[in-house]
Amino acid sequence: MVKICCIGAGYVGGPTMAVIALKCPSIEVVVVDIWEPRIAAWNSDQLPIYEPGLYEVVKECRGRNLFFSKDVEKHVAEADIVFVSVNTPTKTQGLGAGKAADLTYWESAARTIADVSKSDKIVVEKSTVPVKTAEAIEKILTHNSKGIKFQILSNPEFLAEGTAIGDLFQPDRVLIGGRETPEGQKAIQALKAVYAHWVPEDRILTTNLWSAELSKLAANAFLAQRISSVNAMSALCEATGADVAEVSYAVGKDTRIGPKFLNASVGFGGSCFQKDILNLVYICECNGLPEVAEYWKQVIKINDYQKSRFVNRVVSSMFNTVSQKKIAVLGFAFKKDTGDTRETPAIDVCQGLLGDKALLSIYDPQVQKEHIQRDLIMKKFDWDHPLHLQPKSGSAAVEQVTVTSDAYEATKEAHGVCILTEWDEFRTLDYKKIYDNMQKPAFVFDGRNVVNADKLREIGFIVYSIGKPLDAWLKDMPAVA
Numbered sequence: 208m209v210k211i212c213c214i215g216a217g218y219v220g221g222p223t224m225a226v227i228a229l230k231c232p233s234i235e236v237v238v239v240d241i242w243e244p245r246i247a248a249w250n251s252d253q254l255p256i257y258e259p260g261l262y263e264v265v266k267e268c269r270g271r272n273l274f275f276s277k278d279v280e281k282h283v284a285e286a287d288i289v290f291v292s293v294n295t296p297t298k299t300q301g302l303g304a305g306k307a308a309d310l311t312y313w314e315s316a317a318r319t320i321a322d323v324s325k326s327d328k329i330v331v332e333k334s335t336v337p338v339k340t341a342e343a344i345e346k347i348l349t350h351n352s353k354g355i356k357f358q359i360l361s362n363p364e365f366l367a368e369g370t371a372i373g374d375l376f377q378p379d380r381v382l383i384g385g386r387e388t389p390e391g392q393k394a395i396q397a398l399k400a401v402y403a404h405w406v407p408e409d410r411i412l413t414t415n416l417w418s419a420e421l422s423k424l425a426a427n428a429f430l431a432q433r434i435s436s437v438n439a440m441s442a443l444c445e446a447t448g449a450d451v452a453e454v455s456y457a458v459g460k461d462t463r464i465g466p467k468f469l470n471a472s473v474g475f476g477g478s479c480f481q482k483d484i485l486n487l488v489y490i491c492e493c494n495g496l497p498e499v500a501e502y503w504k505q506v507i508k509i510n511d512y513q514k515s516r517f518v519n520r521v522v523s524s525m526f527n528t529v530s531q532k533k534i535a536v537l538g539f540a541f542k543k544d545t546g547d548t549r550e551t552p553a554i555d556v557c558q559g560l561l562g563d564k565a566l567l568s569i570y571d572p573q574v575q576k577e578h579i580q581r582d583l584i585m586k587k588f589d590w591d592h593p594l595h596l597q598p599k600s601g602s603a604a605v606e607q608v609t610v611t612s613d614a615y616e617a618t619k620e621a622h623g624v625c626i627l628t629e630w631d632e633f634r635t636l637d638y639k640k641i642y643d644n645m646q647k648p649a650f651v652f653d654g655r656n657v658v659n660a661d662k663l664r665e666i667g668f669i670v671y672s673i674g675k676p677l678d679a680w681l682k683d684m685p686a687v688a
């Protein structure tokens with residue numbers, strides 16, 4: 208029986224391995240992690256991450272051919288194929304700080320593999336890494352190998368949170384990069400055989416190592432660039448009276464452009480877009496390509512602009528101050544159907560409002576109070592280290608922040624409501640009830656374009672929707688940013 212071991216039981220390692228185990232009953236899959244409570248949660252009914260459909264998959268194969276263990280060394284030693292799916296945060300100190308990927312966790316995983324291996328192995332980069340990481344990993348492995356042979360493959364993951372199970376069941380493509388030697392090609396075929404259990408052959412792409420590594424960074428950069436492009440248009444729409452939804456629809460109808468990923472928003476979040484683009488920027492700079500670096504940097508700059516533009520819109524609409532005003536924040540996760548808050552635009556928006564002394568009342572269906580408080584005091588980039596290894600950024604909770612267990616409580620007696628995540632339940636709230644319980648004038652700032660603005664205006668709200676024609680009230684307020 209082929210044995211797979213995956214180092215890193217996170218948002219990628221957990222779901223990816225669960226689906227491999229489900230689709231390949233003849234393969235034993237063990238997911239290992241140094242973070243013991245996370246492994247305990249994977250072995251319980253309360254999985255450590257919220258992902259629709261994941262529990263059903265785990266339940267079907269856990270204990271059959273899917274296992275979660277803290278015994279990293281044992282399972283790495285026994286495996287034929289070792290996936291590495293550990294954190295690759297942005298460096299906060301030293302060379303490349305604020306841009307380059309921090310490969311501490313990757314290097315430590317590679318050293319563990321070298322230390323404990325007693326048989327030849329295929330080592331698969333599942334984490335998103337800088338181009339040429341495989342070369343560094345090869346060096347660590349071969350210099351410590353005691354005669355054991357390792358083949359390194361790059362097999363980046365393209366799943367999105369909230370839709371991970373569907374993405375894994377029916378991927379647009381699976382990408383496998385390897386060395387162009389006979390041994391490298393043999394390793395590619397071995398991994399291809401795993402995916403071929405359920406992925407059609409024409410969707411399994413094989414390339415050289417560097418193309419696979421770079422394709423992952425490129426794909427995230429292209430996706431994020433679409434969002435920054437439409438968000439840049441949203442500012443122009445507000446200035447001109449165009450409607451960004453109509454513009455996106457018209458633009459996306461061009462089959463060369465396509466309709467997906469053109470929703471204007473308060474900004475993109477998530478653990479990877481910013482981190483991977485910064486990494487791309489750093490690689491360009493290191494390769495003497497400052498113009499290319501500058502081009503991609505702009506995607507991040509527009510994203511930051513969009514978040515601060517939103518905060519400025521809130522403050523300027525409310526008589527240029529939110530000091531001591533209660534602002535309800537609906538949604539804190541970086542997108543719907545996940546409890547993940549890594550790089551969520553809500554952090555920057557909340558910090559911006561707190562900077563103007565607002566009193567925030569936050570509600571998110573999947574994010575707990577402690578988590579929100581922790582995020583609001585955490586230093587930039589600290590969030591991407593495993594929770595148990597995160598540097599302590601600060602001490603006391605933010606006093607002006609309360610976290611509630613439903614949207615009605617959050618909005619009670621508020622002056623304004625900011626919708627920052629597109630949870631379905633925010634579309635169908637009783638906005639008349641919310642209006643009746645708020646201070647007047649009552650404002651809604653919809654950072655995700657989920658509410659029916661006309662209906663809310665009929666109720667009496669002053670409504671701001673990203674990239675939509677402005678209310679007369681908002682038009683008269685000072686311009687943004």
Ligand SMILES: NC(=O)C1=CN([C@@H]2O[C@H](COP(=O)(O)OP(=O)(O)OC[C@H]3O[C@@H](n4cnc5c(N)ncnc54)[C@H](O)[C@@H]3O)[C@@H](O)[C@H]2O)C=CC1
Pocket residue numbers: 214215216217218219220239240241242245279292293294295312313315316333334335336364365366367368478479591592593
């Ligand atoms: N979150 C996502 O949707 C996607 C993430 N990725 C990439 O996948 C990688 C992992 O991301 P996530 O799963 O979100 O991270 P995560 O933070 O959820 O999980 C990483 C896990 O690795 C463990 N770990 C770190 N060092 C270890 C070591 N030496 N030995 C054993 N365990 C170790 C940590 O304790 C943690 O549980 C990153 O490179 C990310 O860029 C790629 C595609 C999608």
Ligand SMILES: O=C(O)[C@H]1O[C@H](OP(=O)(O)OP(=O)(O)OC[C@H]2O[C@@H](n3ccc(=O)[nH]c3=O)[C@H](O)[C@@H]2O)[C@H](O)[C@@H](O)[C@@H]1O
Pocket residue numbers: 335364365366367368369427430434467468469470471472473474475476477478479480541542543
């Ligand atoms: O490497 C990764 O981590 C992953 O990053 C993204 O997945 P994810 O961050 O989970 O979620 P997305 O659906 O891409 O959304 C990212 C952010 O963009 C925002 N977004 C998305 C689409 C859109 O049209 N507008 C928009 O503002 C979302 O609200 C969210 O904040 C990519 O979609 C995945 O392919 C990739 O594997």
